[in-house]
Amino acid sequence: MYEVIYMKADYEPWWLFEGWEQYIVEKHVFENEAVAKSFLDSKLMELRETFPKEKNKDDKYWAFWSEKEVCFCDSCDDDLQIYHGLIWNEMQQTI
Numbered sequence: 001m002y003e004v005i006y007m008k009a010d011y012e013p014w015w016l017f018e019g020w021e022q023y024i025v026e027k028h029v030f031e032n033e034a035v036a037k038s039f040l041d042s043k044l045m046e047l048r049e050t051f052p053k054e055k056n057k058d059d060k061y062w063a064f065w066s067e068k069e070v071c072f073c074d075s076c077d078d079d080l081q082i083y084h085g086l087i088w089n090e091m092q093q094t095i
Contacts, residue, residue, distance in 0.1 A: 002036035003089040004028045004043060010071060013085025014061040029091075043086055051084060060088040 007013055009023035030036035044062060048054060051064035063083045070079040 001091040002030045002033055003087070003091060004030075004036060004040050005085075005087040005089065006043065007085045007087065008082065009085065010073070010080040010082060012055065012057075012061070012063040012083050013087050014057045014063075040086070040088055047084055047086065062086040 004027075005013075005024055006026040007020065007023045008025050009020070011017065013020075028036075028039060030039065047062070047064040051066050053065050053067070054062065056062045063085050065081055065083050067081070069082040071082055072078075073080045
């Protein structure tokens with residue numbers, strides 16, 4: 001099984017801070033690796049067309065952002081960058 005997760009948060013997706021799941025916008029599960037990778041490639045292309053900045057980590061996490069998209073943090077009294085993240089997850093099957 002393979003998952004492609006799209007999340008939107010004020011941190012890059014590879015941090016996976018506690019409660020990160022609340023920032024999931026979409027989650028797609030696939031049984032076929034080729035279909036999953038095709039979907040991942042299309043999401044990557046879509047985000048690359050939308051956002052000027054990109055960073056990836058370990059070939060399974062991608063962050064996209066625009067410096068114009070921020071949110072205000074009351075506790076830190078500052079603007080925080082908003083990141084659009086993709087996560088590629090190869091799920092282990094238990095038998």
